[in-house]
Amino acid sequence: MRRARISVGELDYLDEGEGPPVVLLHGLGSSSELWRHVVPFLIARTRVVVPDFPDVGWNAAARARNTGELLDTLEINRFAAVGHGLGGVVAQLIAIGGGAECLVLIDAGPVDPGRGSAPGPDLDPSMLRQIEAPTLIVWGEDDPYLQVGVAEGLADALPHSSLVLLPGCSHFVPQEAPDTLGPLVAEFLRVRYLGLPHDHDQAHGQVDGPVPIELHRTRGPA
Numbered sequence: 001m002r003r004a005r006i007s008v009g010e011l012d013y014l015d016e017g018e019g020p021p022v023v024l025l026h027g028l029g030s031s032s033e034l035w036r037h038v039v040p041f042l043i044a045r046t047r048v049v050v051p052d053f054p055d056v057g058w059n060a061a062a063r064a065r066n067t068g069e070l071l072d073t074l075e076i077n078r079f080a081a082v083g084h085g086l087g088g089v090v091a092q093l094i095a096i097g098g099g100a101e102c103l104v105l106i107d108a109g110p111v112d113p114g115r116g117s118a119p120g121p122d123l124d125p126s127m128l129r130q131i132e133a134p135t136l137i138v139w140g141e142d143d144p145y146l147q148v149g150v151a152e153g154l155a156d157a158l159p160h161s162s163l164v165l166l167p168g169c170s171h172f173v174p175q176e177a178p179d180t181l182g183p184l185v186a187e188f189l190r191v192r193y194l195g196l197p198h199d200h201d202q203a204h205g206q207v208d209g210p211v212p213i214e215l216h217r218t219r220g221p222a
Helices: 060-073 086-096 148-157 178-194 198-204
Strands: 002-006 009-016 021-025 047-052 080-084 102-106 135-140 161-166
Touching: 002 060, 009 060, 021 060, 021 086, 047 060, 060 086, 080 086, 080 178, 086 102, 102 178, 135 148, 135 178, 148 161, 161 178
Parallel strands: 021 047, 021 080, 080 102, 102 135, 135 161
Antiparallel strands: 002 009, 009 047
């Protein structure tokens, strides 16, 4: 674990691997440990940066600013963002500002917090339609906090998104199903972020066979 100084103090972070950067953002009730078993699937081709935010409440805008400061310190300006829970809301805010080239959102917070879901920034559909980054949405079908309807609303709002539902999984998918999530995210990033052909994947031995997922879907304007 490394440490960087940003405007609010010192921030611990993990920095492993080489290649185009991928930022993993955890949510409330977790830490960088959330990604412990996912990181090994990504470091073969990418540089993985994992901030360890203190669990001090729901403030996605502040976390987005702090993430930006960390990336500036590391001189990273091109990256993909992978976010879980509140970390997914942070990733969306970063993408709205044009700061992420590719997104993966995992049980990632409400589209419209005014409809009874967890409190957060006003990420309504009109804001989300500004996001041009290709996006993979992964959701546990048994999530008790953010039900599948939230995932479907998020997929409808994001113009370049694909939705994957994982049966038997609850909210903390990176801990519950890392052997499913890791190859899924790695394959999506390989195609949509790195732009590598499929046969390149076999050289790294990261995935046992193809991952059956629709990697790109574009919707016209509503």
